[in-house]
Amino acid sequence: MHPDGTCRYEYVNPAIEAIFGLTPDQALNDPMTVVGRMHPDDASQVRHHYGHLAASQTPLRYQYRVHHPKQGLLWVEEYAQPESLPDGSVLWHGQIVDITEFKVMGSELSLSRARLREASELAQLGHWEMDLRTNGVWWCETTCNMLGCNLCDFELTAEEHWGRVHPDDLDRVKANHEAALCARQPNIKPIECRIRRDNGEFIWATHWARIRFDELGEPVQIFGTTQDVSERKRLEQTLIESKMAADRANQFKSDFVLGMSHELRTPLNAVLGFGQLLQHDPDLTPEQAANLEEIQKAGQHLVGLIDEILDLSRVESGRLELSTSTEDCGMLAEESLSLVTALAEERRVRLELDVGDGIAVDCDPIRLRQVIVNLLSNGIKYNRPNGEVKLSVRRQGDGEQESVRIDIKDTGIGIPQDRLDDVFRPFERLGREHVEGTGIGLVISKKLVEAMGGTLTVESRQGSGSRFSIIMPLGNGAHPPVSVMPSVTMKAKKARGLVLHIDDSTTNLRLLQRVLSRSNGVDYMGSPTGSLGLDLAIAYKPRLIFLDLELPDMHGFEVLERLRSMAATCHIPVVGLTARASAKDISKGLEAGFDRYIGMPFDIDEVMSAIQAYMADDERSLS
Numbered sequence: 013m014h015p016d017g018t019c020r021y022e023y024v025n026p027a028i029e030a031i032f033g034l035t036p037d038q039a040l041n042d043p044m045t046v047v048g049r050m051h052p053d054d055a056s057q058v059r060h061h062y063g064h065l066a067a068s069q070t071p072l073r074y075q076y077r078v079h080h081p082k083q084g085l086l087w088v089e090e091y092a093q094p095e096s097l098p099d100g101s102v103l104w105h106g107q108i109v110d111i112t113e114f115k116v117m118g119s120e121l122s123l124s125r126a127r128l129r130e131a132s133e134l135a136q137l138g139h140w141e142m143d144l145r146t147n148g149v150w151w152c153e154t155t156c157n158m159l160g161c162n163l164c165d166f167e168l169t170a171e172e173h174w175g176r177v178h179p180d181d182l183d184r185v186k187a188n189h190e191a192a193l194c195a196r197q198p199n200i201k202p203i204e205c206r207i208r209r210d211n212g213e214f215i216w217a218t219h220w221a222r223i224r225f226d227e228l229g230e231p232v233q234i235f236g237t238t239q240d241v242s243e244r245k246r247l248e249q250t251l252i253e254s255k256m257a258a259d260r261a262n263q264f265k266s267d268f269v270l271g272m273s274h275e276l277r278t279p280l281n282a283v284l285g286f287g288q289l290l291q292h293d294p295d296l297t298p299e300q301a302a303n304l305e306e307i308q309k310a311g312q313h314l315v316g317l318i319d320e321i322l323d324l325s326r327v328e329s330g331r332l333e334l335s336t337s338t339e340d341c342g343m344l345a346e347e348s349l350s351l352v353t354a355l356a357e358e359r360r361v362r363l364e365l366d367v368g369d370g371i372a373v374d375c376d377p378i379r380l381r382q383v384i385v386n387l388l389s390n391g392i393k394y395n396r397p398n399g400e401v402k403l404s405v406r407r408q409g410d411g412e413q414e415s416v417r418i419d420i421k422d423t424g425i426g427i428p429q430d431r432l433d434d435v436f437r438p439f440e441r442l443g444r445e446h447v448e449g450t451g452i453g454l455v456i457s458k459k460l461v462e463a464m465g466g467t468l469t470v471e472s473r474q475g476s477g478s479r480f481s482i483i484m485p486l487g488n489g490a491h492p493p494v495s496v497m498p499s500v501t502m503k504a505k506k507a508r509g510l511v512l513h514i515d516d517s518t519t520n521l522r523l524l525q526r527v528l529s530r531s532n533g534v535d536y537m538g539s540p541t542g543s544l545g546l547d548l549a550i551a552y553k554p555r556l557i558f559l560d561l562e563l564p565d566m567h568g569f570e571v572l573e574r575l576r577s578m579a580a581t582c583h584i585p586v587v588g589l590t591a592r593a594s595a596k597d598i599s600k601g602l603e604a605g606f607d608r609y610i611g612m613p614f615d616i617d618e619v620m621s622a623i624q625a626y627m628a629d630d631e632r633s634l635s
């Protein structure tokens with residue numbers, strides 16, 4: 013560079029071709045050809061730097077862009093050392109290096125870093141490193157932002173890092189790290205904990221971390237990520253609270269239904285009981301008898317409805333207690349079928365049973381029978397005269413997948429394809445209100461089967477019958493011994509003696525008194541309270557006691573206990589006669605020591621059979 017501002021090259025090597033697309037001669041003849049290949053935005057800067065640095069005799073290091081005629085845009089870096097000449101010129105000794113590749117890599121790297129940062133911010137996922145040798149910890153920018161610190165590339169100590177963890181979570185988090193360190197496992201189990209932000213608030217975060225080991229296998233660093241999951245935690249908490257509120261509401265509903273059912277049963281007992289008494293009246297006209305039958309039918313429907321609503325409410329509130337055992341599925345199927353034979357005969361529907369040998373099923377037998385009976389009754393009810401219902405029991409699948417399949421297939425009216433799901437909705441009758449039913453049997457059945465670990469599905473087509481399939485776990489417990497009870501034939505002898513009835517409802521007392529008044533030789537005595545009942549039992553030593561559970565002065569179980577504890581009364585048979593008559597109530601009652609348990613509204617025949625069993629001076633013959 014000359015003092016007058018002109019310049020020329022003293023020497024140019026052939027490598028100039030690769031960078032500027034010029035020959036050394038072209039550059040030596042006209043230095044402006046070189047300047048002409050520089051990016052227009054950079055050329056003036058390069059010239060400015062040379063001028064400026066020449067004055068201060070400072071070496072030049074500068075990056076700029078060049079337009080190569082064949083290779084396009086290149087990035088170069090120029091290094092040059094100035095040397096002052098006596099005539100005032102400056103001689104630059106320099107070299108130019110093609111750095112295009114580094115520049116591309118560098119920009120790709122910064123692009124990747126920008127993307128990573130954006131992704132971290134979007135996912136609220138920060139990362140950090142802990143040097144186990146120096147105890148130093150580094151947080152990335154997202155971690156800093158997440159915790160409300162303004163500094164990025166923040167350096168802190170392990171103690172400060174742990175100090176952010178909520179005191180109630182700290183031991184758990186540290187133990188989790190320690191466990192992996194002790195076991196020399198690279199991966200630390202993901203863990204959730206609360207971390208303090210700079211403003212003192214806590215956020216919920218999930219940590220994933222990995223330990224890095226040196227070549228000797230010593231742990232040297234922990235690399236971890238921290239994700240803010242506070243929003244998810246908040247939603248979870250809301251869900252938990254909503255579930256608790258729903259459970260409370262369900263509980264309330266279930267208690268309400270239980271109470272209502274009890275309240276409804278008592279008057280129904282009177283309706284049905286006095287109705288049954290009237291049915292025995294020889295002076296009834298045929299019209300009165302028909303009317304009475306309608307009353308009885310409606311009453312029975314209500315009893316069935318109450319039972320089903322109770323069941324549904326128990327299943328829905330999760331209060332259903334199942335007593336599971338391994339049962340012979342064939343026996344259960346046969347028993348169920350026998351319970352619907354009368355209905356099938358009445359409707360002129362043929363029943364068929366097809367049961368594989370020795371198929372055991374894990375279930376609550378009472379509940380599975382209830383489900384099969386319900387499906388069989390539906391198959392009969394929604395059938396046509398001379399139709400058929402087939403019950404089959406098969407094993408299906410193999411190994412762990414093996415299960416029991418119970419199919420109830422009918423040739424009835426079927427269900428439209430688009431209404432198949434509706435049959436499992438409470439009170440959905442699909443417009444078949446003319447057929448006797450409540451519309452909740454299938455809902456209960458499905459829930460019962462699911463509670464026993466099985467599934468209940470349906471396939472059907474309008475007009476071509478339906479198939480309900482129960483899939484249950486194959487029984488893997490011991491097969492229950494099939495108990496063969498000796499059948500007892502009673503030589504019907506006349507019942508005689510005194511019956512004591514303890515019940516706070518005067519209607520119930522009057523009803524049983526009327527029922528028993530038909531039996532010559534049986535005397536009746538009623539008591540509305542437990543304590544009077546006990547006094548009467550001691551004084552009159554009845555041959556049989558009917559006892560309600562809910563008495564104004566004491567619970568029926570207490571009356572029973574006292575009766576059993578006194579020599580004068582301990583031998584007297586006691587029959588529970590109460591509106592609390594679910595399967596669970598019955599088994600609780602029998603466990604408490606009742607000889608028999610009859611639910612209300614009671615069937616007169618059931619009461620009379622108890623009278624006969626405990627008050628007739630019979631001779632029993634075993635066969």
Ligand code: ADP
Nearest residue numbers: 390391394426435441442449450451452453454
């Ligand atoms: P219910 O029989 O007391 O009405 P369910 O819950 O057992 O109550 O059945 C619900 C409805 O599903 C019935 O009202 C009937 O319309 C339909 N349904 C059930 N089983 C069958 C069947 N086997 N064939 C045709 N329709 C059926």
